[in-house]
Amino acid sequence: MSSYAKPVEVAIDELGRLPGIGPKSAQRIAFHLLKADRVDAQRLADSIVALKEKVSFCQTCFNVAEGDTCQICDDPRRDQHVLCVVEEPKDIASIEKTGAFTGRYHVLMGVIDPLAGIGPEQLKIRELALRVAGEDITEVILCTNPNLEGETTASFIASKVLNLFEVRVTRLASGLPVGGDLEYADELTLGRALEGRQILT
């Protein structure tokens, strides 16, 4: 027999579905919310609903956006000639924090990963090619993660897609630990890696 009231069980179950939240963490969060102010819990619930109702993906670069285009694509001060290609929208925040990049982004929405059944056609690579063909872009910086899938994706884009265009293709400099994850890089290292980027083709 369960010793919790039903809504507590339900909340623990729902919280436990989130990434990185195990049953013990879910239980701790549920009891934290039970003790918290009603307005605080309501604000959390509202923010989750707003996330789904108000946020979509930029039709140009696939960053998260409140309208059709994201804040960065909308900003006329950004360099229109340089594109930074990243795996996920969250990688944009990591790069923005360095202050070393003033161009715009293109989010692949994943990475080539044959084991997970993800090939180039599932990613926004076609959309990248269309942008390079249609916009006045002189350089594409490939900022995928410095691990196997990220390197494979960067190589594929450089040698099979962007080689068709008159564009400089660069890759983040070494300086990031290989096998690591962009999300955990410190700002200085990531900034240096941007400055020391290498020409691929």
Next chain:
Amino acid sequence: MSSYAKPVEVAIDELGRLPGIGPKSAQRIAFHLLKADRVDAQRLADSIVALKEKVSFCQTCFNVAEGDTCQICDDPRRDQHVLCVVEEPKDIASIEKTGAFTGRYHVLMGVIDPLAGIGPEQLKIRELALRVAGEDITEVILCTNPNLEGETTASFIASKVLNLFEVRVTRLASGLPVGGDLEYADELTLGRALEGRQILT
């Protein structure tokens, strides 16, 4: 400048207020929710709201409850003569899982902790005394955590409160690692500790 859409920032901020969720985890959860089905996110939000709207604390034992009394106090099959005193409602789940206890509970809603300014009068100790005085209780098992605050609280209840009544007062057997937390005990250890409980007064 923030590179995220405003609702994403808000959600990351709200998620980051939860216990055990740092900024990186909050960001990961927010992007997980962005990718998840709308119904899943809505169900999570609903479960959080339901937690505050439908759940209160049992007026008898202070366990979580959907109505005035909890499932355990409502259950006529539970032994009416034995009370298990715990710090928090979540401790009840740990003890229920052992299957070694068939009595009812009393939740103190905390523990004596002078450094945090919590004395006996902030806890449900007075309510415990009233229950022991008014109900037909023959044994009180003190199941506070086996750490400094839990031991202090158990000693205080045994020597200053329950000594006034004709009731057997017991404490969980050693077997739990000292300095530990009830929440992390495995079921076998906690079950053995219940079986080997020692008489205090």
